[in-house]
Amino acid sequence: MKKILMTTAAAALTLGLLGACGAPAEEEPMLDDPAVEEPAVEDPAMDEPIEDVEEPAVDEEFETEEEIDVDVDGEETGDEFADDEEEEATN
DSSP, X not given: OHHHHHHHHHXXXXXXXXXXXXOOSSOOOOSOOTTSOOOOOOOGGGTSOOOSOOOXXXXXXXXXXXXXXXXXXXXXXXXXXXHHHHHHHHO
């Protein structure tokens, strides 16, 4: 009798476990699995060599070099304010 009772209890526990953790009879297909990444779509233009590259527009303002004329004969050169700031910083 003890053997029949133990077998019945084991069967009941097994059925309960399968009912709680088992897969449903009609399993819905997974549409998107977040753990699986889809391969990136390759751009066909990335494999082609670069052709007909236009040169960037050149700004004429930056193209010409300016010569700075500095007079050292005692004339004011525009750095008077810088000299005043240096004197204030040392005082």
